[in-house]
Amino acid sequence: MRARLRQRRDGKVEVRVTDWERKWEQLAKEAETIAADRLRAMDSIVERNQWKVIQAFQKQKVSDYHFAGSTGYGYNDRGREVLDLVYADVFGAEAAIVRPHLVSGTHTISAALFGCLRPGDELLFVTGKPYDTLHKVIGSAGDGTGSLSDWGVSVKMVALLPDGRVDWDSVAAAVTDKTKMFGIQRSRGYDWRPSFTIAQLREMTARLKELKPEAIVFADNCYGEFTEELEPPHVGVDLIAGSLIKNPGGGLASSGGYIAGRADLVELAAYRITAPGIGGEVGAMLGTTRSIYQGLFLAPLLVGQAVKGSIFAACMFESLGFETHPRWNDPRTDLIQAIRFQSAEPLIAFVQAIQKAAAVDAHVVPEPWDMPGYEHPVIMAAGTFIQGGSLELSADAPIREPYIAYMQGGLTYAHVKYAVKLAISELGIRGYLS
Incomplete structure (x- = not known):
């Protein structure tokens, strides 16, 4: 709740600060002191990732003529070709394809799966049920x-153990002669579980290769880019996919996705994005090339701002007695901060407060609705410059037990602090805090 303004008899305006405003200020100071080491550690990761991106630009001799647009088929678009090479270098991959024509992370992941799998193949998710929007991609026979199922690709899922670790005995039992691909979801999605760190992905990939060396290890990398110093292909993952309106777009890419990994697998995915025999050789970039390059340049810094905001938010809400995941001092490997509420009402109030803190559409009050691709009503706060841009501050939650809000993003740390302040004040004013 914002400070109250009152006009005195002498005509001067007096600022009256609410009790929750005072409490917030003290909590914020204490939280930043407690989390100081974690916040500094993120600054170090930002620096190393920034240097990595700059060196990739330098290696590929990026110049301003690479930002020129192309039309029609987009033949010989050198800016597009070099962009693919830069992404491959940054992500430790043999090849990459980066296109504005990919409309979401789900679309990009779908292109990677359909590109590499054939009727009769089997896809085995080793990290449990994937994110909600992939359920329709998997489908049913x-x-x-x-x-996938309609096309004769079978999909199996091995649930994680209660502590969030991979159930290796069940994975080993699930592998068959038809298993063509192992699927890993790096981020928690709508689950109360840890996201998987790069060190864990290294171990998972090694164990999966022992089970079936020829199988493809695929990772959904959404929300994870630049949160650590390495990316999944650096540690042996064969193929990754992600969205440009999340981390790697740096808040500037207005659309798009990327696929990176082994060159043969990227080529198969490219055939799915366009057509067999065409692949990544065509595709006008529709005036987006400069913003995608510049967004990638800014991405390490802005991801760092978002992660620091999540650390701060966790510390604040833990001090008020809320359960958070990850906790403020846990290792971070994605943007997502989960906060558990006791009922739907404070959950909805929290998400509405995040919207109220936005620079765009702050006057809009989000309500739960049946959103396409989701199995339960979902409430989403998304006062963003890019529609659905979740590197920008947003929050969403399925309205189901347990009542968990998932906050992510924030182009500036100051914005996240402001949103947390407003959310705590709103919860306090409405009587949801003691």
Whole structure:
């Protein structure tokens, strides 16, 4: 709740600060003192990732003529070709394809899966049920939608153990002669579990290769880019995919996705994005090239700002007795901060407060609705410059037990602090805090 203004009899305006405003200020000072080492550690990661991106630009001799647009088929678009090479270097991959025509992370992941899998193959998710929007991509046999199952690709999922670790005995038992690909979701999605660090991905990939060396190890890398110093292909993952309106777009890319990894697998995915025999050789960039390059340049810094905001938010809410995941001092490997509420009402109030703190559409009050691709009503706060841009500060939650809000992003640390302040004040004023 903002400070109250009152006009005195002498005509001067007096600022009256609420009790929650005072409490917030003290909590914020204490939180930043407690979390100081974690916040500094993120600054170090930002520096190393920034240097890595700059060196990739330098290696590929990026110049301003690479930002020129192309039309029609986009033949010989050198800016597009070099962009793919830069992404491959940054992500430790043999090859990459980066395109504005990929409309979301789900679309990008779908292109990677359909590009590499064939009828009769089996996809085995070793990290449990994937994110909600992939459920329709998986589909069911004969559903008529062109889903993986409709095309004869079988999909199995091995649930994680209660502590969030991979159930290796069950994974080993699930592998068959048809297993063509192992699927890993790096981020927690809508689950109360740890996201997987790069060190864990290294170990997971090694164990999966022992189980079936020829199988493809695929990782959904959404929300994880630049949160650590290495990316999944650096530690042996064969193929990754992600969205440009999340971390790597740096808040500037207005659309798009990327796929990176082994050159043969990226080529197969490119055939799915366009058509067999065409692949990544065509595709006008529609005036987006400069913003995608510049967004990648800014991404390490802005991801760092978002992660620092999540650390701060966790510390603040823990001090008020809330359960958070990850906790403020846990290792970070993605943007997402989960906060558990006791009922739907404070959950909704929290998400509405995040919207109220936005620079864009702050006057809009989000309500739960049946959003396409989700199985439960979802409430989303997204006062963003890029629609759905979740490197920008946003929050969303399925309205189901347990009542967990997932906050992510924040182009500036100051914005996240402001939003947390407003959320705590709103919860206090509405009587949801003691």
